[in-house]
Amino acid sequence: MVRLVDVPEPERSVIADLACPAYDDTPAVKPPPPGLRHVAIVSTAGFIVRGERPMLSNETGYRAIAADIGDGDILCSHVSTNFDRTGFQQDLNVMLPRDRLVELEREGCIGRAADTHYAFMGATSPPKLEDKARELGRSMLALGVNTVVLAPV
Amino acid sequence: MSGLAHYLEDEGLATVIVALVREHIVGMRPPRALWVPFELGRPFGPPGNTGLQRRVLSEALALLDQDCPEPLLRDFSEAVIDPGDDAGWRFPGTLDSDSLRAEVAGVSPVWQLARERIGRSSVGISGLAPESVAEFIERYHSPQPMPNPKGMARVSRARFAVDDIKAFYLEAAMAAGGHPSPRQLHDWFWGQTHAGALILEFQEMARVSEDGNLQLIAGSLVPAERTISFLRG
Known part of the structure; x- marks a missing residue:
């Protein structure tokens, strides 16, 4: 399954019919x-740090994931059941490639990997995310x- | 995702999107996007393929070097072949079919092995112990429901308990490695386990419940194509 046409119904129609502003x-x-790029990852996977309140449907805020948070303490609270999580369960970098970003920094491909990444x-x-997105920016x-x-996820 | 790109660029940050749904990028015209041909939930490809993850990230960042006045949408340069199912995969343990509780007890040591092999677990979002999340759902409407710890509404706890049940079983299913496809893992979970049947039943109950809050979570429990109401047409 690699293209929208391959997504099973009824999810395919839901995705295709999503209102895009x-x-x-x-x-x-x-x-x-x-060499001067200081790069952060912003995910829409609804990540939280273990112990935090999970994100709820339509939540507009964001969460910060600091570099010292271990992979096992990053949980996915996304409301949708219609994407695969078994990849994430085996390898965080499938959704949040923070280890790959650090490697690119070490090799000089970017200036710096950010200490903190973020999730909505x-x-x-x-449009409901605008205020918090600008605040995060x-x-x-x-x-x-x-x-x-x-x-994305 | 594209909306975030607009807002962050407007604040002065350069952005690039790794995009799974091409149609949304075309519609919302963010400045730069790399479309990748992976399954939803895997924007950087299959688990464990660090080389591919690197190449996706590098190609995305390379779009920042393009001097292009119009929104830039590129396709990932590599053809990705879906490996399909792993014919040799089986659940790496023995499932006791007598009852849900016996099944959970059987899955638990396999899940522990998986946690050691993978080095982490995504179970825990409900705040309940892994071995008790299924019981929380099973007793949700019983005369003696499990106590709901402080800090989360009971109905939200139920939604996240369902997430934990799925993670508990699916992580256990990967304890011995192999390359089972997501479809294969979900066929097993939803078709062959008491836990899958419990969640399907709970979802149907929530869908027709008079409790508006329970109705609200009904759509967040079971993949749409596997719900009883969808399969019955």
Whole structure:
């Protein structure tokens, strides 16, 4: 199963019919050169740190996942049952490739892997995420992060 | 995901999306996206393939080097072949078919082995002990339900207990390694275990419940294509 047409019904229609908000323009920042990129991952998997309150459906906030949080303490609270979790259960990097990002830093492909990555609840409609997304953006900039890899589920 | 790209770029961060649903990217026009041909839930490919994860991440970051005035959507450069099922895979333990509790007791040591092999577990989101999550659901509507610890509404606890049951069983199913496909694992769980049957029954009960909160979680318990109501048409 690799393309939308291969997703079984009824989930295929749900995904295909999701209302996608229209944006008048596409803001595009001029990216820093590779060696100056300070990169964070922002996931929509609804990750939480073990012991935190799980995210709920339509939650608009985000959670921070610091580098010193072990893989076993990162849990997925996404509301949807319609994506595979067995890959994540075996290997966190299937959804949150933070180890790969550190490797790219060590090899000089990027300037720095961020100390903290972040997660939203992907089932929430995008306009409802705007305030918190902008807040997170400002927070990341204050920490020196200038580049974001957005990872879905 | 594309909405986040718009907002973060507007705040001054350069973004690139690793995209699973191409159609959404086309509709929402984020600045840069790499479409990958993987199953939902696996944006960086199959578990354990660190080389492929690296190549996906590297190709995504490379889009930042493209000088392109229009939204940039590229396809991942590699053809990915679905390996299909692992014909040799079997549940690596003995399932006692007498009762749910006996089954859980049988799964538990296998899950412990899986946890050691994998080095972690994703069980625990409900806050209940792994061996008691199924009982929480089984007794949800009984005259003597299990106590709900403080900190989470009972109906939310039930939703996350279901997540924990699935993780407990599916992690145990991978205790001996191999490469069972997600479909294969779910066929086993939903078709051959008491726990799967318990969740299907609970989902049906929630779907028609007069409790609005329980109705709300009904859609978050069972993959849509495996629900009783869908299969019955």
